[in-house]
Amino acid sequence: MAGNGNENADGDFSFSAAAARDALPRITTEKGAKSADVCHDDTAPRVNFQTIDELHSLQKKRSAPTTPLKEGGGVVMGTSGPTTPSSGETMLQSVSASLASLTRETGPKLIRGDPTSAAKVAHVPHTPTSVPAADVSDSGLKFTHILHNLSPAELYEQAIKYEKGSFVTSTGALATLSGAKTGRSPKDKRVVKDETTASELWWGKGSPNIEMDEQTFLVNRERAVDYLNSLDKVFVNDQYLNWDPENRIKVRIVSARAYHSLFMHNMCIRPTPEELENFGTPDFTIYNAGKFPCNRYTHYMTSSTSVDINLGRREMVILGTQYAGEMKKGLFGVMHYLMPKRKILSLHSGCNMGKEGDVALFFGLSGTGKTTLSTDHNRYLIGDDEHCWSDAGVSNIEGGCYAKCIDLSREKEPDIWNAIKFGTVLENVVFDEHTREVDYNDKSVTENTRAAYPIEYIPNSKIPCIGPHPKNVILLACDAFGVLPPISKLDLAQTMYHFISGYTALVAGTEEGVKEPRATFSACFGAAFIMLHPTKYAAMLAEKMQAQGATGWLVNTGWSGGSYGAGSRIKLAYTRKIIDAIHSGSLLNATYHKTEIFGLEIPNEVEGVPSEILEPMNAWEDKEAYKDTLLKLAGLFRNNFETFTSHKIGDDGKLTEEILAAGPNF
Numbered sequence: 001m002a003g004n005g006n007e008n009a010d011g012d013f014s015f016s017a018a019a020a021r022d023a024l025p026r027i028t029t030e031k032g033a034k035s036a037d038v039c040h041d042d043t044a045p046r047v048n049f050q051t052i053d054e055l056h057s058l059q060k061k062r063s064a065p066t067t068p069l070k071e072g073g074g075v076v077m078g079t080s081g082p083t084t085p086s087s088g089e090t091m092l093q094s095v096s097a098s099l100a101s102l103t104r105e106t107g108p109k110l111i112r113g114d115p116t117s118a119a120k121v122a123h124v125p126h127t128p129t130s131v132p133a134a135d136v137s138d139s140g141l142k143f144t145h146i147l148h149n150l151s152p153a154e155l156y157e158q159a160i161k162y163e164k165g166s167f168v169t170s171t172g173a174l175a176t177l178s179g180a181k182t183g184r185s186p187k188d189k190r191v192v193k194d195e196t197t198a199s200e201l202w203w204g205k206g207s208p209n210i211e212m213d214e215q216t217f218l219v220n221r222e223r224a225v226d227y228l229n230s231l232d233k234v235f236v237n238d239q240y241l242n243w244d245p246e247n248r249i250k251v252r253i254v255s256a257r258a259y260h261s262l263f264m265h266n267m268c269i270r271p272t273p274e275e276l277e278n279f280g281t282p283d284f285t286i287y288n289a290g291k292f293p294c295n296r297y298t299h300y301m302t303s304s305t306s307v308d309i310n311l312g313r314r315e316m317v318i319l320g321t322q323y324a325g326e327m328k329k330g331l332f333g334v335m336h337y338l339m340p341k342r343k344i345l346s347l348h349s350g351c352n353m354g355k356e357g358d359v360a361l362f363f364g365l366s367g368t369g370k371t372t373l374s375t376d377h378n379r380y381l382i383g384d385d386e387h388c389w390s391d392a393g394v395s396n397i398e399g400g401c402y403a404k405c406i407d408l409s410r411e412k413e414p415d416i417w418n419a420i421k422f423g424t425v426l427e428n429v430v431f432d433e434h435t436r437e438v439d440y441n442d443k444s445v446t447e448n449t450r451a452a453y454p455i456e457y458i459p460n461s462k463i464p465c466i467g468p469h470p471k472n473v474i475l476l477a478c479d480a481f482g483v484l485p486p487i488s489k490l491d492l493a494q495t496m497y498h499f500i501s502g503y504t505a506l507v508a509g510t511e512e513g514v515k516e517p518r519a520t521f522s523a524c525f526g527a528a529f530i531m532l533h534p535t536k537y538a539a540m541l542a543e544k545m546q547a548q549g550a551t552g553w554l555v556n557t558g559w560s561g562g563s564y565g566a567g568s569r570i571k572l573a574y575t576r577k578i579i580d581a582i583h584s585g586s587l588l589n590a591t592y593h594k595t596e597i598f599g600l601e602i603p604n605e606v607e608g609v610p611s612e613i614l615e616p617m618n619a620w621e622d623k624e625a626y627k628d629t630l631l632k633l634a635g636l637f638r639n640n641f642e643t644f645t646s647h648k649i650g651d652d653g654k655l656t657e658e659i660l661a662a663g664p665n666f
């Protein structure tokens with residue numbers, strides 16, 4: 001009903017304009033009313049805006065220097081460079097150099113800020129330069145907006161506005177999808193083999209380094225750079241690796257998704273505003289064009305995914321996979337090359353420290369418990385996955401943790417649970433569409449659901465993430481055969497034997513195509529990431545453990561009472577008790593008995609752990625089946641070690657012999 005109708009006494013409506021005017025009630029002002037009697041709210045503040053736009057412009061305070069937009073709106077970096085660059089311009093020049101095509105003269109024109117504020121671009125004076133027509137391309141004429149080191153809040157907004165599948169969960173985390181790939185693609189990881197790397201790196205059987213030539217790398221690099229420059233905007237993260245200030249590495253990550261930028265914001269070390277201001281040229285750059293496939297007509301390409309490392313150029317290119325773990329583990333590979341050159345051992349291990357300063361390392365393959373067991377409410381967390389061991393002690397390479405969250409429970413893993421809050425990236429989890437509560441048991445997208453959070457989200461993290469020399473070196477194996485003891489003490493030769501073997505049952509999920517746990521051997525508990533021959537890392541570990549008098553332990557976080565399918569996984573609560581006994585030193589004084597075949601020293605008792613499970617055979621009903629399975633596993637160990645029998649470990653011929661003798665005897 002139209003609002004200008006008037007109801008008469010009969011309830012009819014009259015639309016006569018005159019009648020309507022006559023029927024308007026008159027508002028009369030009471031004569032003689034003093035102004036003092038009128039309710040006068042003199043607490044109402046003055047307004048500082050005349051228009052809605054002005055009001056909105058007041059909402060955001062300028063912040064420096066991580067996210068400033070220069071006065072006048074936007075710094076442009078294109079074919080004409082400014083004469084005395086401000087820090088914003090220096091950053092754009094540096095990013096422009098990173099994104100420069102190798103085949104065209106004109107690099108991309110870059111502008112800071114989100115393209116939705118692009119109105120400002122038109123007003124920026126831009127001196128025309130004459131370029132030969134042949135060198136001009138459309139992509140060289142357009143602007144690419146650079147979103148440089150955005151804050152988590154800004155990245156949330158970018159993700160939610162522009163990336164399908166990005167949502168805020170009930171605890172404030174950013175849930176997102178990694179696309180078709182929900183785990184790493186080790187078979188698509190390639191390393192440029194040039195004159196230097198041909199002799200320095202480990203190539204051939206067992207090596208993760210699948211070769212590619214420089215030319216093919218450049219083809220993929222150009223593909224990634226062209227893709228990124230074709231976008232309206234790209235995210236750039238300038239960050240650090242390694243908390244050891246003397247061995248810090250500057251990394252730049254150029255990516256197409258806010259999800260990738262937030263992931264690396266969390267996983268790498270975050271520079272202070274001052275450090276960012278003076279960042280300069282990165283030591284290593286990742287071009288993440290993961291949304292875009294590689295070209296299968298390109299030499300060496302066997303799928304649409306390619307993760308390429310060029311140590312000479314200090315660059316990494318990602319095509320055809322959006323799984324964020326490729327970036328962090330790719331950089332880890334680079335550290336496995338750079339650090340040993342400086343006589344620093346890089347470790348695929350978690351690391352924590354007790355109140356007395358006792359440091360423990362937790363080596364293990366994916367899913368064996370590095371993150372879970374290094375996150376310990378009674379100890380300081382140094383890091384969950386990647387460390388360095390130098391002459392000064394240990395340092396974390398990263399600034400965040402990347403926890404598996406399948407079946408995550410508040411009760412069993414409270415610190416990880418509580419870290420899943422605003423700022424945390426939650427990959428591939430399933431949540432209620434209304435409440436946005438995450439169902440951590442749901443494997444609909446993948447088994448490899450993950451949470452990436454800054455390390456300070458763990459309340460007892462040790463910042464800076466460094467510590468003294470390790471006292472205990474714990475090797476984690478998730479034994480799907482159920483024949484390795486839950487805990488055994490190792491001598492140095494045994495520690496080296498098991499370190500080089502790197503046995504576990506690969507739990508489904510982290511690598512593409514693995515659906516069931518299956519026995520696997522991965523040298524140094526991280527063959528997918530090492531660059532040099534495993535014996536080089538083993539020799540360094542032996543030397544450091546010997547020098548520091550560290551004790552080696554083998555902890556089976558896998559099955560007990562039977563193999564996968566028949567037995568059951570050892571309760572996390574028991575494994576924690578075992579780890580407590582290692583840390584407290586009480587296990588050093590326990591009485592031990594030696595096992596057949598593997599010659600492992602098993603303690604007779606561990607406080608809080610049922611003694612029946614300490615000796616694996618006792619937990620099996622079918623003793624014959626146990627013996628057969630044990631022999632089968634011993635055979636697998638022996639076969640695997642054959643490739644290492646011809647290698648010497650360090651300068652000590654005696655140690656090499658001892659290591660060979662430390663394997664199973666049957």
Ligand SMILES: Nc1ncnc2c1ncn2[C@@H]1O[C@H](COP(=O)(O)OP(=O)(O)O)[C@@H](O)[C@H]1O
Nearest residue numbers: 366367368369370371372404557570571572575
């Ligand atoms: N006894 C156990 N010890 C360690 N982890 C266990 C155990 N039982 C089950 N788990 C589960 O196994 C997974 C170990 O994964 P995680 O700690 O992320 O491994 P990593 O960091 O080595 O990849 C976690 O989901 C954890 O809850």
Ligand SMILES: C=C(OP(=O)(O)O)C(=O)O
Nearest residue numbers: 184325365366367402510
């Ligand atoms: C992220 C990974 O590591 P982890 O499972 O050891 O945490 C990975 O291997 O992709």
Ligand SMILES: [Ca+2]
Nearest residue numbers: 404406407408
């Ligand atoms: Ca878990």
Ligand SMILES: [Mn+2]
Nearest residue numbers: 370371385402
């Ligand atoms: Mn982990």
